[in-house]
Amino acid sequence: MPFDAKAERSVDPRLRRALRLVEMVPELKLDDDELCRAFLAGDESAFGDLIRRHQARVYTVVRRYAPDPEDARDLTQRAFLRAFQAARRALSRFGPKHSIPFQAWLFRIAVNLGKNHARQERRWKRAPISDVELNAPSQTSALDALVWAEASKLVRKAVLNLPRRQREVFTLRVDAELSFGEVGSALGMSENSAKVHFHYAVKRLRLVLAEQREKEKNS
Amino acid sequence: MTACPDFEQLLLERASDTLTPEQSARLEKHLATCAGCASEAQALVETVALAKLPPLTPRERISLQGMPLSALAAWHRAERRTRLFRRVGMGIAAAAAVAVVSVLPTLARKGQTTNSAVQVEDPTVAALEGWGADDLIADSLADSIVGGDVVDE
Numbered sequence: 001m002p003f004d005a006k007a008e009r010s011v012d013p014r015l016r017r018a019l020r021l022v023e024m025v026p027e028l029k030l031d032d033d034e035l036c037r038a039f040l041a042g043d044e045s046a047f048g049d050l051i052r053r054h055q056a057r058v059y060t061v062v063r064r065y066a067p068d069p070e071d072a073r074d075l076t077q078r079a080f081l082r083a084f085q086a087a088r089r090a091l092s093r094f095g096p097k098h099s100i101p102f103q104a105w106l107f108r109i110a111v112n113l114g115k116n117h118a119r120q121e122r123r124w125k126r127a128p129i130s131d132v133e134l135n136a137p138s139q140t141s142a143l144d145a146l147v148w149a150e151a152s153k154l155v156r157k158a159v160l161n162l163p164r165r166q167r168e169v170f171t172l173r174v175d176a177e178l179s180f181g182e183v184g185s186a187l188g189m190s191e192n193s194a195k196v197h198f199h200y201a202v203k204r205l206r207l208v209l210a211e212q213r214e215k216e217k218n219s
Numbered sequence: 220m221t222a223c224p225d226f227e228q229l230l231l232e233r234a235s236d237t238l239t240p241e242q243s244a245r246l247e248k249h250l251a252t253c254a255g256c257a258s259e260a261q262a263l264v265e266t267v268a269l270a271k272l273p274p275l276t277p278r279e280r281i282s283l284q285g286m287p288l289s290a291l292a293a294w295h296r297a298e299r300r301t302r303l304f305r306r307v308g309m310g311i312a313a314a315a316a317v318a319v320v321s322v323l324p325t326l327a328r329k330g331q332t333t334n335s336a337v338q339v340e341d342p343t344v345a346a347l348e349g350w351g352a353d354d355l356i357a358d359s360l361a362d363s364i365v366g367g368d369v370v371d372e
Contacts, residue, residue, distance in 0.1 A: 044291060047290070047291055047294070051287045052287060055283050056275065056283060059275070060272060064272060069276075069278070069279050069282065072279075073279075073282055073283070073286070076283075076286065077290045077293060080290050081290065081293060081294055081297065084294065148269070155266065155269040156270060158270075170270070174271055175271075175272060179237075180237065195232075195235075198235055199228075202234055202263060202267060205266045205267075205269075205270060206266045209262075209265075210262075
């Protein structure tokens with residue numbers, strides 16, 4: 001609609017001031033719980049907002065287990081749908097006042113879906129780790145990049161072979177960049193337990209790397 | 220060369236990037252003077268870096284941009300499927316109810332027929348018993364008559 005100065009002047013000045021104030025208020029940022037409730041109440045834009053907020057991190061978590069981008073995308077979408085279904089079930093079972101820890105549920109579901117996918121991949125004798133692009137740091141020589149790539153492949157494989165709890169904590173901390181408190185709430189453990197599992201995981205990976213380097217030195 | 224046991228925990232937290240500014244300052248001060256801890260710190264950071272996945276490719280980012288819409292479509296599909304299953308389930312339940320309602324009177328009639336057969340059977344048995352009893356009486360009469368006859372003879 002074109003700007004009409006005359007019409008604008010005819011608006012009550014008090015209303016004009018109020019409108020200006022409303023425009024100055026930054027967009028209200030709803031939390032996950034509110035967005036999830038809004039969607040389940042019929043607001044479809046809340047669904048998109050919630051997905052956009054978490055999709056990259058969920059995708060990164062499942063990509064650890066499903067290196068094929070199509071698989072990872074499919075698992076990410078399924079994780080969101082299941083989290084929404086879980087929220088709806090919880091609200092219908094425990095009443096509308098029940099809290100929805102959407103992020104915790106979402107990442108727990110994502111880890112489980114990823115783990116199941118990796119198990120199926122292993123059953124079909126596909127090597128998931130070899131398909132992932134290698135993450136060599138920039139500004140390195142070709143030889144350094146190759147050495148880095150080999151070491152990275154080894155460590156990533158070792159991540160998948162970590163004990164379950166250590167692997168889950170490590171993945172959520174490193175891939176999803178959740179805080180230890182958030183990791184603990186997603187996996188149903190305390191923040192300290194999450195820290196301990198992470199430290200054991202790093203120690204184990206460090207040992208794997210050290211052993212490999214020792215072998216290479218000897219050969 | 221090994222790390223100092225007092226700093227082992229902080230070294231791991233440094234690798235996980237969760238140190239507070241105060242902890243970080245204390246540790247960095249120590250690392251400047253301790254070769255063992257410095258070497259361990261570097262190894263731990265390298266291990267975590269090696270385990271990290273590469274950043275998303277442009278193709279993956281584009282693919283993710285369409286996710287809100289595709290996920291919403293998938294949600295609606297799943298909802299429609301659930302509604303359909305629910306309707307089919309309700310239809311089956313209704314059909315079962317109708318079948319039960321239509322079969323019940325027949326079953327009830329059959330039950331009544333069986334009961335009446337039993338009821339019919341009862342007097343028959345009684346009649347038979349009566350008949351038997353009659354016969355016994357007749358027999359005893361006959362016996363007495365025959366006996367009488369014999370006596371008479």
